Amino acid sequence: MICMYMMVEDKYIARIPPDMLGEDYDKAVEEVTKRSLEGKLVDVVNEKTGVNEGKYLVISIISTKAVGEGSIVHGDGGVYQEVKYSALVFYPEMQEIVDGEVVSVQKFGAFVKFSSFEGLLHISQIMDDRIDVDLENKRFIGKDTKRDLKVGDKVRVRIVALNLASSSVEDSKIGFTMKQVGLGKLEWLEKEAQA
Structure with missing residues (x-):
């Protein structure tokens, strides 16, 4: 059996809600990223061409790291934070x-x-x-x-x-x-x- 389980590194914009801002910020980023991505399909985009090459299923977020400063949008109390994450994913392919x-x-x-x-x-x-x-x-x-x-x-x-x-x-x-x-x-x- 060929199973396309693999580790990937990718980026994601996480919305950290206001009620989580008083906590450990890195822990809040990790929790929101896990809740938002685990069990979901995510586009696989070729960084050089920008072409969507399929989707993978996020099985488990292994690590997260906030990248730079988060952004606040007027009228929204949350913080939009770019996150670099590594995850175990399943990538089904035709003819597999x-x-x-x-x-x-x-x-x-x-x-x-x-x-x-x-x-x-x-x-x-x-x-x-x-x-x-x-x-x-x-x-x-x-x-x-x-x-x-x-x-x-x-x-x-x-x-x-x-x-x-x-x-x-x-x-x-x-x-x-x-x-x-x-x-x-x-x-x-x-x-x-x-x-």
Whole structure:
């Protein structure tokens, strides 16, 4: 499995609210940065070209440092502070292979969760076999192979569609396939390796 977990350093403008200004300022900067960024999608912008190259999910803020003096805007009691931070992030990419778990079965496909993301494994991308849908037992069954895929199964999938249009993980649109060599339900892959 290739997972794009990495450390990044980036900058952010944090709004330190008035009620936090009486505290330790560095601690307030850290708290606001964590609250604002952890669990959110952040644009990856190429510093040289200014082009947006995708998004990463901030897993954990590791360190923060206030850069320069903060700014006060007329009519707003908060301080706007530039912050340099380092963070552990997850950066999903097209064609990346990920391991996940089937969390839901619908008549049109299965939803697979990996990291903090959830994506659709369309019924046409599950296996090279005609498939029966058994919604009562929340599973798919191959007519000829008799292989089944159900809620709770661990799978290895490839990302074939990726739309991270907003800053919300819930609004992400991700599509998967399992119809390639080395992909599928982990149990199937183990049996193939033993044969």
